[in-house]
Amino acid sequence: xxxxxxxPDSTDWPDSGRWSSQDVGRLxxxxxxxxxxxxxxxxxxxRDHAVVNNAEHGLRVVLxxxxxxxxxxxxxxxxxxxxLVERVTLDPRHRSLKVVHESVGRPRLVKPWIxxxxxxxxxxxxxxxxxMALHDRHVRGKGYEPASVWRSxxxxxxxxxxxxxxxxGTYQRVMMMSARQxxxxxxxxxxxxxxxxxxxxxxxxxSAKDALDxxxxxxxxxxxxxxxxxxxxxxxxxxxxxxxHAFLPDYAAVVLLxxxxxxxxxxxxxxxxxxxxxxxxxxxxxxxxxxxxFTPELQFATEARGQRWIEARTGGAAVPSHWRLxxxxxxxxxxxx
Ligand SMILES: Cc1cc2nc3c(=O)[nH]c(=O)nc-3n(C[C@H](O)[C@H](O)[C@H](O)COP(=O)(O)O)c2cc1C
Numbered sequence: 001x002x003x004x005x006x007x008p009d010s011t012d013w014p015d016s017g018r019w020s021s022q023d024v025g026r027l028x029x030x031x032x033x034x035x036x037x038x039x040x041x042x043x044x045x046x047r048d049h050a051v052v053n054n055a056e057h058g059l060r061v062v063l064x065x066x067x068x069x070x071x072x073x074x075x076x077x078x079x080x081x082x083x084l085v086e087r088v089t090l091d092p093r094h095r096s097l098k099v100v101h102e103s104v105g106r107p108r109l110v111k112p113w114i115x116x117x118x119x120x121x122x123x124x125x126x127x128x129x130x131x132m133a134l135h136d137r138h139v140r141g142k143g144y145e146p147a148s149v150w151r152s153x154x155x156x157x158x159x160x161x162x163x164x165x166x167x168x169g170t171y172q173r174v175m176m177m178s179a180r181q182x183x184x185x186x187x188x189x190x191x192x193x194x195x196x197x198x199x200x201x202x203x204x205x206x207s208a209k210d211a212l213d214x215x216x217x218x219x220x221x222x223x224x225x226x227x228x229x230x231x232x233x234x235x236x237x238x239x240x241x242x243x244x245h246a247f248l249p250d251y252a253a254v255v256l257l258x259x260x261x262x263x264x265x266x267x268x269x270x271x272x273x274x275x276x277x278x279x280x281x282x283x284x285x286x287x288x289x290x291x292x293x294f295t296p297e298l299q300f301a302t303e304a305r306g307q308r309w310i311e312a313r314t315g316g317a318a319v320p321s322h323w324r325l326x327x328x329x330x331x332x333x334x335x336x337x
Contacts, residue, residue, distance in 0.1 A: 025078035026108075026146045027085065028101040030071045030131045030153060031094040039065050042093060043115045043205065050113045059084060060109035062246065064154050066118040067127035070094050071153050073146060075109045100134040101149040108147055108249070111242035116204040118154060130156060147250060155200065157230075158222050172225035174333060175232045175248070175283075176255040179268040183257045184233040185217055190322040191231070192219050204243050214238045224330070226337055236268070239275050249281045253336060255312075255329065258289035265289075266297055273305050284308040284336060288329050292317035 035042045043065060054061050059076035072088070074081050089097055130153055137143050144152065148169070151157075157171060176184040192199045197220065203213045214237045222228040232251075238244040248254075254272055258265045269285070276282060285302045287294060291313045302309035312332045314320035320328070 022107075023104050024075045024107045025081045026073075026075050026101065026103050026105055027081050027099065028071065028073045028146055028149050029085065029097050029099045030069055030135075031097040033065060033068050033070050033094050035065075035093055039117055043117065046093075047113055047115055047205070053084075054112040057084070060107070060112055062109060062114045062116070062150070062243070064116045064118060066120055066154060067122055068124045069127055069131070069153075071150070073109065073150050075107050078104070098131055098135045100131060100138050100153070101143050101146050102138065103143070103146070105145070108246045109242070110245050114204055114241060114243055116154075116202055116243075118200070118202045120200065121198065122156075127153070147247065155202075155218060157228065158220055170227040172227075172229045172333065172336070173232065173247075173251050174229065174253045174255060175234055175244070175251045176257060177234050177236060177268070177272065178257045178259075179265045180259045180261070182235075183259070184255070185215070187257070187322055187325055188217055188219050188231060188233045191326055194326075195221065197221070204238070204241065214241055214243065216243070225333065229333065236271070239271055245275060245279050248275060248279055248283070251281075251283045253284040253286050253310075253333065255286045255288050257325070258287055258293045260290075260293055260317075262293070262295045262297070265293065266295070266301070269298055269301055273301065273307065276307065277305060282307045284310055286310045286312050286329070286332055288312040288314070288325060290314050290317050290320055 033039070043063070046063065050061060050063075053059075054076075057076065057080040059074055059080050061075075062073045064071045074084060085097075134143070134149055134152060143149065176188070178184045189199055199217045199219050202216045204216060205213050214235045216232065216234050216238060218230055218232045220228065220230050232247075234244055254276070256265070256269055256272060265287070269287075272285065282305075285307050287298055287309070289312075294311055294313065299309045310332055312328045314324045314328045
């Protein structure tokens with residue numbers, strides 16, 4: 001997981017014109033991929049066109065390839081979206097394009113293009129059923145909001161499509177980020193092993209040609225929390241490429257897995273607080289680590305931004321085991337409700 005170690009300092013955001021809270025057009029479609037060879041190469045070639053075109057027309061896009069399907073989420077001026085869809089429909093790299101969401105509302109996306117490829121155990125048939133169910137709802141005027149639609153396809157909750165979609169809003173979503181190295185990914189994989197569940201692994205690529213991939217893994221614990229819980233481990237670099245911002249509004253809490261150096265913890269916390277400020281969202285911030293790693297500045301900084309600071313202390317000064325980290329964090333998350 002070497003790419004996770006890359007850690008640009010700046011959030012470099014927004015870079016696609018001024019982000020505003022003014023309403024924009026929003027459209028999501030799914031299409032069957034006709035890509036024969038390596039998907040990564042094709043994604044790169046799509047990116048090379050898309051970055052230039054989309055920025056020129058004020059469009060922001062996330063494209064995912066999964067289960068032999070493409071899913072594209074577009075935001076921007078409605079006329080620009082329409083023109084893009086007309087152009088993309090003619091592209092031989094996919095077919096049977098189905099619109100699953102179309103509306104005007106608050107923007108979520110912040111970059112002209114983000115591409116991602118998801119590993120999944122889901123069958124193409126199951127994915128197609130999700131697409132058709134969402135398409136039907138959209139046609140009947142009963143569609144869900146765009147982030148929900150996107151997740152229903154790209155990172156669905158366990159269970160039948162309609163049941164999973166209906167649970168969407170009630171799941172406790174918790175984002176986790178390490179102040180240094182890849183501790184949250186290790187913790188997630190340990191927990192998956194302990195609870196006999198599977199981690200879903202995703203790679204995201206940004207607009208810049210030389211941008212390295214960003215990892216994001218998640219684990220569902222449907223029997224925990226008020227109505228199920230999802231833990232999402234994000235790489236720090238996700239803050240720079242805009243993907244974290246798109247989903248931040250859905251997180252009940254953000255966990256910062258700390259380490260012994262107070263400056264590193266403080267710097268990482270500032271970056272997280274800045275991202276929350278940029279999208280006007282105030283999740284609870286949870287510091288996780290040994291007692292000796294907590295400094296009063298962490299609480300001051302968080303509360304100064306109007307956010308709640310919660311300390312999940314594992315005790316002492318020793319580096320805590322995964323077991324200790326998880327049991328301490330779980331107790332805090334259960335309290336959050
Ligand atoms: C699934 C998929 C998504 C695409 N997304 C975009 C996009 O967001 N923006 C874009 O300009 N082109 C996108 N393209 C590429 C366009 O279909 C088209 O090939 C490209 O814009 C070049 O068009 P032109 O030759 O008419 O300039 C996408 C292609 C596919 C297959």
